[in-house]
Amino acid sequence: MSPPIPRRRLLRLGLAGLGALPLAGCKTFDFLADPNDPTRDVLVSANRLTKEVQRSLQGRRALATEYTMADLRQGQKPNGTTDPQDPAYLALKAQGFRDYRLSVTGAVARPVTFSLADLHALPQQSQITRHDCVEGWSAIAKWSGVRLAHVLTRVQPTAQARFLMFECFDTMEQGLSGAVKYYETIDMVDALHPQTILAVGMNDQPLPVANGAPVRLRVERQLGYKMAKYVRAIHVIPDFRQIEGGRGGYWEDRGYAWYAGI
Amino acid sequence: MTQRTGSVETASGDRAVVYRHRLPVRVTHWIWVLCLFFLLASGLQIFNAHPALDLGNASQFKTAAHGPVPHLLAIGAEAGPPARGVTEIFGRRFDTTGVLGLSGPPGAQEARAFPAWATIPSFQDLATGRVVHFFFAWIFVVNFLLWVTFGLFDGHLRGDILPRLRDLSSLPRDIRAHLSGKLSHGRRYSPLQRLSYAVVLLVIFPGMIVTGLAMSPGFDAITPWLVTLLGGRQTARSLHFLGMASLVLFFVVHIVMVLLAGPLNEMRSILTGWYRTAPDPGEVEP
Numbered sequence: 001m002s003p004p005i006p007r008r009r010l011l012r013l014g015l016a017g018l019g020a021l022p023l024a025g026c027k028t029f030d031f032l033a034d035p036n037d038p039t040r041d042v043l044v045s046a047n048r049l050t051k052e053v054q055r056s057l058q059g060r061r062a063l064a065t066e067y068t069m070a071d072l073r074q075g076q077k078p079n080g081t082t083d084p085q086d087p088a089y090l091a092l093k094a095q096g097f098r099d100y101r102l103s104v105t106g107a108v109a110r111p112v113t114f115s116l117a118d119l120h121a122l123p124q125q126s127q128i129t130r131h132d133c134v135e136g137w138s139a140i141a142k143w144s145g146v147r148l149a150h151v152l153t154r155v156q157p158t159a160q161a162r163f164l165m166f167e168c169f170d171t172m173e174q175g176l177s178g179a180v181k182y183y184e185t186i187d188m189v190d191a192l193h194p195q196t197i198l199a200v201g202m203n204d205q206p207l208p209v210a211n212g213a214p215v216r217l218r219v220e221r222q223l224g225y226k227m228a229k230y231v232r233a234i235h236v237i238p239d240f241r242q243i244e245g246g247r248g249g250y251w252e253d254r255g256y257a258w259y260a261g262i
Numbered sequence: 263m264t265q266r267t268g269s270v271e272t273a274s275g276d277r278a279v280v281y282r283h284r285l286p287v288r289v290t291h292w293i294w295v296l297c298l299f300f301l302l303a304s305g306l307q308i309f310n311a312h313p314a315l316d317l318g319n320a321s322q323f324k325t326a327a328h329g330p331v332p333h334l335l336a337i338g339a340e341a342g343p344p345a346r347g348v349t350e351i352f353g354r355r356f357d358t359t360g361v362l363g364l365s366g367p368p369g370a371q372e373a374r375a376f377p378a379w380a381t382i383p384s385f386q387d388l389a390t391g392r393v394v395h396f397f398f399a400w401i402f403v404v405n406f407l408l409w410v411t412f413g414l415f416d417g418h419l420r421g422d423i424l425p426r427l428r429d430l431s432s433l434p435r436d437i438r439a440h441l442s443g444k445l446s447h448g449r450r451y452s453p454l455q456r457l458s459y460a461v462v463l464l465v466i467f468p469g470m471i472v473t474g475l476a477m478s479p480g481f482d483a484i485t486p487w488l489v490t491l492l493g494g495r496q497t498a499r500s501l502h503f504l505g506m507a508s509l510v511l512f513f514v515v516h517i518v519m520v521l522l523a524g525p526l527n528e529m530r531s532i533l534t535g536w537y538r539t540a541p542d543p544g545e546v547e548p
Binding site: 027030033040042045046050058073138254262 | 314385484496
């Protein structure tokens with residue numbers, strides 16, 4: 001090999017590029033926030049990889065860590081909606097949720113409507129787990145309720161059942177076609193997980209309104225936004241692409257990943 | 263051996279041009295530049311969603327019952343007039359208006375931990391920050407594994423990076439040489455270089471991957487011992503932040519050293535592999 005000639009032109013280009021990177025400022029990459037940007041689609045594909053890798057390493061039954069009451073630092077920080085003002089919810093709340101009914105319908109052999117007493121009559125379980133918010137904070141609390149798998153056994157999902165859609169009472173915003181309510185979807189892997197429960201109690205008390213009374217979901221291997229509060233109905237569905245923004249949840253429709261294991 | 267000697271360009275045999283950086287070293291270096299840029303800017307965006315650092319598994323919150331609680335670090339804004347950006351480190355408060363806590367053009371200042379020029383996207387958008395962060399995190403992990411694999415097979419790790427005993431004994435002399443601005447341009451990295459590269463590449467890089475994974479509830483179900491070992495999820499988050507700060511410091515020193523050592527020669531060696539050596543200034547002094 002002959003002595004290398006300093007490739008000045010290349011160097012100058014490289015240096016200029018390197019210098020431009022911070023100078024350009026991060027506005028340069030604001031286009032990535034556009035949900036229809038093709039580059040964003042490429043970046044989003046990493047989320048699918050994360051889901052596949054985590055799911056294959058977890059298996060169906062790997063458990064989230066459970067703690068003790070000594071690990072409770074402060075009360076469970078309420079987040080998102082903390083006091084729904086929807087008339088249907090206020091009416092139920094005024095009666096101490098006596099007339100609350102949770103309907104489980106859709107791709108099931110036997111649709112069932114549960115009262116709170118019905119839910120309490122099913123086998124109960126408690127777990128002290130860490131709640132990780134997408135924002136970055138964590139809180140530990142004791143959650144009590146019925147395993148979602150027991151509820152599904154009662155309604156017998158059919159062969160078309162692939163997802164569970166949780167319809168909630170709380171309005172997040174006013175859209176062009178009316179109130180946009182919170183909703184979430186999970187698949188059968190999480191629905192049947194032994195720690196996935198419909199919580200009706202928190203820290204040995206009835207579930208407070210701020211934390212999702214009377215019924216909220218706990219999906220312990222994912223972030224908080226998957227754990228729908230103020231659950232009004234569960235729809236067993238083959239697909240969520242026809243619902244709202246089509247991405248499987250209120251926050252998913254606003255750019256957050258459907259799989260929230262990270 | 264990682265180097266091949268090129269032809270001697272000058273009459274003096276001391277200023278040989280050597281092949282110092284093999285292709286895998288150069289390629290992984292530039293992929294790291296790309297990844298770290300995006301990981302930093304998107305990471306600061308993510309931090310802004312909860313601009314406080316704690317120890318343990320659970321976070322501290324200001325509540326009526328608990329009052330203000332000390333964080334390791336907290337960045338916030340206080341209502342005015344005039345409004346102020348306040349950074350709290352171990353309970354000590356600093357006014358950081360304009361950069362941390364409160365920033366933006368006069369008249370349109372925003373309450374945000376890190377300023378718009380430091381985050382991707384420039385506006386508050388946690389969802390996009392996460393999309394960018396996790397994409398480049400995957401590339402970072404793959405790049406790290408490639409670098410380790412190449413390093414093990416072609417001797418780059420043992421020959422260039424891992425500090426040897428004699429590097430430690432000549433460290434004081436090398437530190438003195440660096441402080442007096444007498445940088446060596448040898449075929450090999452100097453002891454201080456080896457040590458800093460070893461810390462960054464073999465401690466901080468894997469540390470960032472591990473503390474990042476420990477924040478994932480899905481990954482914690484796979485390796486529950488990891489988050490325990492690190493002292494809890496919020497401790498892992500604080501360590502991740504500390505690792506980021508260390509990497510930013512390394513970057514600044516790294517660039518300063520490149521400028522002092524001769525930017526063209528250094529840039530040529532990390533782009534083409536070829537590097538012009540010079541006699542060790544510590545040894546030519548009479």
